[in-house]
Amino acid sequence: MGKRRHTNIVIRGITYANCNDAARAVGVTPQSICRAIKDGKLDTVGLGPGVGHRMPVFLGGRFFASVGEAARFAGCTQSAVSKAISAGDPDRVLRKHPGSAKRADLAFALWGIRFDSRADLARRTGLCKTFVYRALSARCPRRMERLYAALMTSKVAA
Structure with a gap:
């Protein structure tokens, strides 16, 4: 027989000699005890579902x-x-992640008109959101021209 991997297992303040003893006392299988040791969840083993949190x-x-x-x-x-x-x-x-943009960070100005976000520009011009995103990302002259025309004919420019 091989050497026991887990000995002196402490579950909620009680020390058990091995996984079999701990499993019998807590009412679960020895595999569950080994899994709880691996996952670091010995404090919740045998308490039932939904208790882990x-x-x-x-x-x-x-x-x-x-x-x-x-x-x-x-x-x-x-x-x-x-x-x-x-x-x-x-x-x-608790730390602020650089990738999480706040609403104020999304604001930008285009041809002297201020927008809260690219989605806001799409709503106010009546263009598809995808078109606006691609036009602003690629700065393709044809798309920018169409965006400018839509902006000037909309009520935003007035």
Whole structure:
């Protein structure tokens, strides 16, 4: 017989000699115990479905009773908090990411007229959103000309 991989397993403050003893006490299979060790979820093994997100979370120097409470504090989803915890950096949900654009960052001016976003330009000119995005990205003269004509004939230019 091979050497036991997991010994002295601590589940909710109680130490078990091996996976078989822990599984018998908690009411799950030994494979579930091994999987919980691998996933780092020994505190919730054997409690039933949907209990995993009720673990206490330390985020931004504060303790929260659950992942949901931490997510509400951080202004993100429970999934984002769980993924950050799994990655070993729970505070990353509190940091501002350079890729997340705020509404004010999307605003721009075109031929002296101010727009909240490219979608706003498409709405106000009556053009397809895809056409506007491609015209502004590529700066193709023909598309820009058509965009300019649509802008001048719309009520926006008035």
